[in-house]
Amino acid sequence: MQQIRQFASRHLYHHAEQAARPLFEAVKKHAKVIRAELAGSLRRHKETIKDIDIVASCKEADRAAIMDFFTKLPTVQNIIAKGDTKSSVLLENGIAADLRLTTDKDFPYLLHHLTGSAEHNIALRGHGQKLGIKVSEWGLFKGEKLIRCKDETEIFAALGMSYVPPELREDTGELDAALKDKIPRLIENEDLKGVLHCHSTYSDGANSIREMAEECRRLGFEYFGICDHSMSVYYAKGLSPERVKQQHKEIDKLNAELKGFHIFKGTECDILPDGKLDYPDNVLASFDFVVASIHSSMNMTEEQATKRLIKAMEHPAVKIIGHPTGRLLLGREGYPINHRKVIEAAAELGVSIEINASPHRFDLDWRYCKYAAEKGVQISINPDAHEVAGIADIFYGVGIARKGWLRKNEVLNTKSTKEIAKWFRETR
Ligand SMILES: [Zn+2]
Ligand SMILES: [Zn+2]
Structure with a gap:
């Protein structure tokens, strides 16, 4: 019984991926979206998926239009929540999907934060502390000063590391490897x-x-x-x-x-x-x-x-x-x-x-x-x-x-x- 309850909130990778793909493509192609990326466990390629996370950037004035568009996409069955920064929907196949909107300046930090995992984020925050850098979904801060990063590669670089592919962000040695520039070239x-x-x-x-x-x-x-x-x-x-x-x-x-x-x-x-x-x-x-x-x-x-x-x-x-x-x-x-x-x-x-x-x-x-x-x-x-x-x-x-x-x-x-x-x- 317990196993069933535990499993009920998760989905097989391919079900989530197949549901996420058209949603993500639609958001990405929206004329007012600047950048968009899948985040969360799908981006990390976990073996099972809880829900779909999409992160996108846009101008402040365009948020409402994009959220309207997202919540009306054809596979959306119910709207769970609708706001300016985050909307959650339930898709017809029973999988929940979130869209988070941010400014393009903040996009890399939010994307990194929402890609996770929690363990990776905690470890990275801990490493940042040693350098006197505060790592959060809002940015990298040295004191009050924001360290500008145009993408995730620059976030890792600011922390003295090479880029960590999303699949490796599980706190299983990726930070040590990235610090030594020893992240392998993964199979493709x-x-x-x-x-x-x-x-x-x-x-x-x-x-x-x-x-x-x-x-x-x-x-x-x-x-x-x-x-x-x-x-x-x-x-x-x-x-x-x-x-x-x-x-x-x-x-x-x-x-x-x-x-x-x-x-x-x-x-x-x-x-x-x-x-x-x-x-x-x-x-x-x-x-x-x-x-x-x-x-x-x-x-x-x-x-x-x-x-x-x-x-x-x-x-x-x-x-x-x-x-x-x-x-x-x-x-x-x-x-x-x-x-x-x-x-x-x-x-x-x-x-x-x-x-x-x-x-x-x-x-x-x-x-x-x-x-x-x-x-x-x-x-x-x-x-x-x-x-x-x-x-x-x-x-x-x-x-x-x-x-x-x-x-x-x-x-x-x-x-x-x-x-x-x-x-x-x-x-x-
Ligand atoms: Zn067989
Ligand atoms: Zn077999």
Whole structure:
């Protein structure tokens, strides 16, 4: 019960993002708006979102017109509050959205303040105090004197730091890094070269391998790794060894046809309760790569779950661990695992850990990405798409990877077709 109550006020990232986008674009395009930006947890790419925050700047005289415009946008269902500096509305999908208006001079300070997190803001204020600078949503003040900053970069610079990307503003070491000019160049969408771990009509997907591959190509990727379910997952039409053979024949044909694009033969192989894999070794050996995941018997202690994952990783066919905790955001807690032990085992065994980029999962949790990268574990960002439309979820995963401090070279599927083929063959 408590869990339900706690979850009721939050929303999945993609629901909030899809609701926020048209609202934000409309405000930004308004002729009297000077600057506008999304703020809050959406801008920080948190895994779930409480509400939508938009900050915009305008002339004093234009406030009322912009607030009128905002509160009458087509997806607005109710107006909760309407004022000159702040209006709150409830959207038709049940998500609340705030617009804050300020002068253009004050915009960067308010944007920074409303982007947060609270922990980041407190830490930054504390750092400012040491320099004799008061940090607030109204400005940076040395005594009574305002330090003029035209954007957030100048705010950080005034405090002796390099720019901190919004995703990192969680007080998890970003201020120290920024003070030393050691903020990493975070991974970007364009760094991804291929898509791994998706499903087709062979198991529980809605589209054929060809349709999935063509969508990957259309999105600019150079390869696609299909990973239908293994045989014990009968409720998701898991593939028998016979069906695996058929699928591989189809993939060979497609690969002969699709020039400049490659389909890798993968499987999302179940990890059985004892940690063994759901295919015999000769079938496992017929795949280019194996993603190993838990879908059954999920009622485990932390010790059992950790052991089960590590046992699976010890099988030399396994290249990637899929959705390591099995959590469904705002739905079910995952089984408890010892993240550090799993990451350390993955590092030792040369196994990649997935960030499942489905906005229902975002699993591996971003809080553990930095540790995984420090240990040298390659993280793969996988959409786990069950239909063509789900492939672009991979870009939500990039946001989570950025939140986890990941750089391009720490992400497996930034490798080219040639490089990843080699990694699949030779990594262990
Ligand atoms: Zn799965
Ligand atoms: Zn899957």
